[in-house]
Amino acid sequence: MAHEDVLAQTLVKEILRLVDGKLRFMEVCGTHTVSIFRSGIRSLLPKGLELISGPGCPVCVTPVGEIDRAIALTRLKEVTLLTFGDLMRVPGASSSLSYERALGRDIRVITSPLDALKIAVGAQNRKIVLFAVGFETTSPAIAATVKEARRREIHNLYLLSSQRLIPPAIKTLLSSGKANVDGLLLPGHVSVIIGKAPYSFIARDFSLMGVITGFEPLDILEGICMLLRQKAQGRSEIENQYRRAVKDQGNRLALQIMEEVFQPVIARWRGLGKIPDSGLTLREEFEDMDAAKVFDLPLEDKEDPPGCCCGEVLQGLKSPPDCPLFGKRCTPDDPIGPCMVSSEGSCGAFYTYGVLQ
Amino acid sequence: MKQDRILLAHGAGGKLTHDLVEKLFLPSLDNEILASLDDSAIIPTERARLAFTTDSYVVKPLFFPGGDIGRLSVCGTVNDLAMSGARPLGISTSFILEEGFPTQDLERVVSSIKEAALEAGVMVVAGDTKVVEHGAAEGLFITTSGVGLVPDGVDIRGSRARPGDIVIINGPIGDHEIGVLLARGEFSLKGTIVSDCAPLNGIVQAMLTACGDIHVLRDPTRGGLATVLWEIANASQVGVIIDEDKVTVRQEVRGVCDLLGFDPLYLANEGKLVAFVPQDEARGVLETMRADPLGRESVVIGRVVDDNPGKVLLRTKIGGHRLLEPLSGEQIPRIC
Numbered sequence: 001m002a003h004e005d006v007l008a009q010t011l012v013k014e015i016l017r018l019v020d021g022k023l024r025f026m027e028v029c030g031t032h033t034v035s036i037f038r039s040g041i042r043s044l045l046p047k048g049l050e051l052i053s054g055p056g057c058p059v060c061v062t063p064v065g066e067i068d069r070a071i072a073l074t075r076l077k078e079v080t081l082l083t084f085g086d087l088m089r090v091p092g093a094s095s096s097l098s099y100e101r102a103l104g105r106d107i108r109v110i111t112s113p114l115d116a117l118k119i120a121v122g123a124q125n126r127k128i129v130l131f132a133v134g135f136e137t138t139s140p141a142i143a144a145t146v147k148e149a150r151r152r153e154i155h156n157l158y159l160l161s162s163q164r165l166i167p168p169a170i171k172t173l174l175s176s177g178k179a180n181v182d183g184l185l186l187p188g189h190v191s192v193i194i195g196k197a198p199y200s201f202i203a204r205d206f207s208l209m210g211v212i213t214g215f216e217p218l219d220i221l222e223g224i225c226m227l228l229r230q231k232a233q234g235r236s237e238i239e240n241q242y243r244r245a246v247k248d249q250g251n252r253l254a255l256q257i258m259e260e261v262f263q264p265v266i267a268r269w270r271g272l273g274k275i276p277d278s279g280l281t282l283r284e285e286f287e288d289m290d291a292a293k294v295f296d297l298p299l300e301d302k303e304d305p306p307g308c309c310c311g312e313v314l315q316g317l318k319s320p321p322d323c324p325l326f327g328k329r330c331t332p333d334d335p336i337g338p339c340m341v342s343s344e345g346s347c348g349a350f351y352t353y354g355v356l357q
Numbered sequence: 358m359k360q361d362r363i364l365l366a367h368g369a370g371g372k373l374t375h376d377l378v379e380k381l382f383l384p385s386l387d388n389e390i391l392a393s394l395d396d397s398a399i400i401p402t403e404r405a406r407l408a409f410t411t412d413s414y415v416v417k418p419l420f421f422p423g424g425d426i427g428r429l430s431v432c433g434t435v436n437d438l439a440m441s442g443a444r445p446l447g448i449s450t451s452f453i454l455e456e457g458f459p460t461q462d463l464e465r466v467v468s469s470i471k472e473a474a475l476e477a478g479v480m481v482v483a484g485d486t487k488v489v490e491h492g493a494a495e496g497l498f499i500t501t502s503g504v505g506l507v508p509d510g511v512d513i514r515g516s517r518a519r520p521g522d523i524v525i526i527n528g529p530i531g532d533h534e535i536g537v538l539l540a541r542g543e544f545s546l547k548g549t550i551v552s553d554c555a556p557l558n559g560i561v562q563a564m565l566t567a568c569g570d571i572h573v574l575r576d577p578t579r580g581g582l583a584t585v586l587w588e589i590a591n592a593s594q595v596g597v598i599i600d601e602d603k604v605t606v607r608q609e610v611r612g613v614c615d616l617l618g619f620d621p622l623y624l625a626n627e628g629k630l631v632a633f634v635p636q637d638e639a640r641g642v643l644e645t646m647r648a649d650p651l652g653r654e655s656v657v658i659g660r661v662v663d664d665n666p667g668k669v670l671l672r673t674k675i676g677g678h679r680l681l682e683p684l685s686g687e688q689i690p691r692i693c
Contacts, residue, residue: 005602008675031618038620040677089366102362111544111617217675332685333372343618353679 004218011221012044018228022048024180025227026316028170029187030057030344031215037353039217049224052316053346055169056187058134059086060314060338060345061269064302066162067092070131072297073160074105079295080123081160082116083131085109086342089335093302113138113145120149120157129291133162137189139280140254143261146286158291161281163262166190167198168278169269174206179316183227184210185220188242193258195250196238203236214242261286270304270338271311310337313346320350327351370579371685395515396437396575399507408443410434411502417691419462419496421540423532423552424627426499427466431473431481432556432627433578434503439558440574440630442513442565443505447482448474451500456491466497477556479503510569517572518593522661523639525632527560527646528553528654529605530582531624535613544617550609555628560649564632567645573633580684581623585631586669587683594666599659599681601673622671623684633661 027033033053036042042051055061071092074081081097088098088109101107106126110116113130120128132142142163149157166187173179186199191212202210209230213223223241230237240246258280267279282290292299304311308330309323320326320339330336332348339345367373383392390398397408414430424432430450438445450470454463474481536552538544557576564571573593577585582604590597606614606621614621628651634642639657646652669681 004674005676012676034618037679038673039675040671040673040679041675043677043679044675098364098366099362102364115543217673221675331372333366333376352682352685 007218008044008221011218011225014225015049015221015228016046018225018232019046019049020232022050023182023228023231024050024052024316025183025185025224026052026054026179026181027185027220028054028056028166029185029190030060030342030346031189032056032185032187032213032220033346033349034344034353035215035217036220037349039220041217041220045224052181052319053313053349054184054316055173055269055272055314056135056166056190057314057339057342057344057346058138058164059090059342060310061164061169061271062087062090062133062162062338063268063270064093064304065268065300067096068302069292069297069299070160071095071097071100073129073291073295074100074107076127076295078127080106080108080119080126080128081131082108082110082119082128084111084133086344087131087133090338090341091305091336113142114148116145116157117148117152117154120154124156127156127158129158129160131160131162135164135166135187135190136193136258139163139258139262140193140251143257146261146282146289147257149289150286158289158294159282160291161262161279163280164267164269165264165278165280167194167201168275169272170199171201172272172275172278173315174202174208176315181208181316182231183208185223185227186210186212186238188212188214188219188245191240191242191246191250193251193254195246196240196248199238203238207236209236210238212238212240212242212246214245268301269314271314305336308337310339310347313339320347323347369684370584371683393514395441397441397443397505399441406507408438408441408505408507409503410437411500412437413498413500415495415498415691416537417495418537418540419466421537421552422550423536424554425466425469426497427469428473429554429627430499430501431470431477431479432554434501435477435479435556435558436576436627436630438503438505439556439561440513440576441505441507442511442561442571442574443507444562445477445479445503445505445558447480448501448503449483449485450481451485452487453494453498453500454486454488455494455496456488458496463497466499473556477558479558508565511565513571513574515573515575515589515592518589518595518597518633518661519572519635520595520661520663521636522572522633523636523657524586524597524599524659524661525634525639525643525646525655525657526582526604527630527652529607529610530577530626530629531606531610531614531621533627534581534624535610539613544613546613546616548609548613550607550613553626553628555651557628557630557651560646560651561630563645563649564642567641568634568638570638571632571634571642573631575631577626577629577631579625581621581625582631583620583622583669583681584683587681589631589633590669591667593661596662596665596667597659597669598662599669599671601671603656603658605654605656622681
């Protein structure tokens with residue numbers, strides 16, 4: 001592993017050489033946040049260069065109202081709710097899925113949306129609802145699950161969609177003018193699906209630079225170098241560091257199946273408010289699988305928990321330790337805000353991977 | 358969130374488990390021996406010091422590559438005794454069976470209890486059986502308790518780490534948790550990872566022959582290596598520095614971790630031990646460990662320092678550093 005060490009040192013030297021004055025780069029994606037903490041990248045960067053976490057944690061941006069809608073569904077006797085593990089402990093207004101499960105509700109953790117097909121086939125007398133949270137990375141697999149259920153005439157599988165799209169959130173964040181960032185490390189996995197073009201507004205409309213970046217520590221160091229080089233040369237472009245996985249045009253097949261099954265809708269993001277065309281809902285021809293419609297569960301707009309700074313943390317306006325609840329009333333074991341729950345949430349990462357001051 | 362119900366997380370070994378012990382159990386049951394909260398209770402008698410421990414096993418699935426609930430229930434208890442340096446004298450096994458459980462499976466479990474006990478050189482000296490209604494338990498739960506004798510002069514405790522001590526582990530981490538995880542078949546992943554489940558009393562006795570003054574021994578089970586190191590740094594109020602480079606993780610285990618977002622430092626092991634030994638005895642202990650079948654891959658992973666008492670500093674592979682904190686809030690499947 002000495003090899004990795006030497007390459008890292010070379011990149012860090014280059015970063016030290018290029019840094020000029022104070023700079024703030026946002027890593028949009030939670031997977032980046034975790035990798036940065038785990039590998040100790042922050043400890044290698046010069047003081048003037050600040051990395052801040054963005055809104056790219058799907059569980060974190062899911063608003064209270066949507067958690068409560070899922071909880072309401074589990075109280076229907078005929079319903080089995082399938083969810084990804086991270087969502088279990090996200091607090092709703094007065095309960096969480098994990099608390100509801102302790103009361104005996106039928107809630108199961110799955111790791112792949114395709115598991116839903118097997119479960120639905122095996123439990124014909126139950127109504128199986130897949131609570132789908134995620135970005136462009138997971139949406140193609142969820143779309144494939146929906147199509148497959150239709151093809152195999154599985155009639156007891158429904159989708160409760162809380163899916164989100166990344167580019168509209170970045171646009172809203174930058175438009176607000178509050179984020180105060182000099183450049184963006186753009187998410188690798190999302191970009192595998194959507195490619196480079198959807199980010200072009202970042203350079204065009206905001207004169208900011210962005211680099212699509214992989215998740216290994218060396219990828220991230222190189223991504224930072226590329227941003228610094230653009231800065232030094234006075235460029236504002238979208239570049240691709242993660243060329244081994246991301247093609248400029250993205251994954252056409254995946255985009256096609258998403259397009260076939262879902263359509264963009266206005267959606268609320270925790271911290272960012274309502275953003276046009278930033279959510280995904282089932283198209284009309286799949287409406288009979290839309291749990292929100294079939295079970296007639298209206299979505300209530302609810303306030304975030306008082307005192308919780310997740311909203312500001314997600315916009316890069318606050319660092320987790322700035323929140324009065326951080327590490328005191330809000331811990332990964334007993335979280336108040338979702339940023340502390342998810343393994344990709346920045347509060348959770350700050351708490352788990354403490355940095356020696 | 359409301360605290361009026363027991364959640365799965367109360368059993369995960371993190372802060373909620375800790376709270377349950379501190380706020381619910383200890384206020385009623387506290388005494389000098391229990392309060393030390395070590396893996397084994399050390400009961401002083403006129404003629405000898407007895408080590409006593411108990412543990413329940415609810416692993417799912419019951420059978421996994423490298424072991425089953427029977428083997429696990431013997432090794433877990435023997436290892437808790439061994440981590441105090443005690444020689445196990447005898448263990449008890451208590452079965453809670455669900456109505457309808459296949460007799461053949463029970464025979465299989467009992468036969469691996471027999472084998473593991475033979476391997477550890479310990480007798481099963483007491484037992485109990487209860488059967489509950491269908492649905493009241495998932496197949497089979499086992500509780501084992503064990504009694505051991507702590508040899509004269511041996512004083513191994515979490516609070517005895519001293520600056521200068523060398524930190525040694527007897528092999529790669531994470532095999533048990535990932536092996537069991539894959540055996541559950543929930544991740545559509547296939548692998549050849551085998552649980553490291555093994556009785557460690559033999560290697561511990563060999564280590565004690567090489568160095569009678571081992572300061573700390575811990576088996577990094579639930580919560581993994583990171584949690585155990587943090588507990589020791591805290592109990593001893595010393596700093597610990599670990600080199601990420603030196604901690605071995607099998608490639609397959611690392612691959613699964615990358616895929617699922619796990620950190621190998623928090624994965625459970627059932628046949629690993631971490632030893633804190635005085636610097637000038639480290640070489641001898643390491644050689645002894647490497648001569649044992651359960652210690653062939655033993656390595657020095659770090660050292661104890663004066664700085665930053667109560668903290669564990671990890672030097673990362675790319676030359677950065679970060680603190681290792683105890684496991685908190687993860688939803689872990691039943692692995693022990």
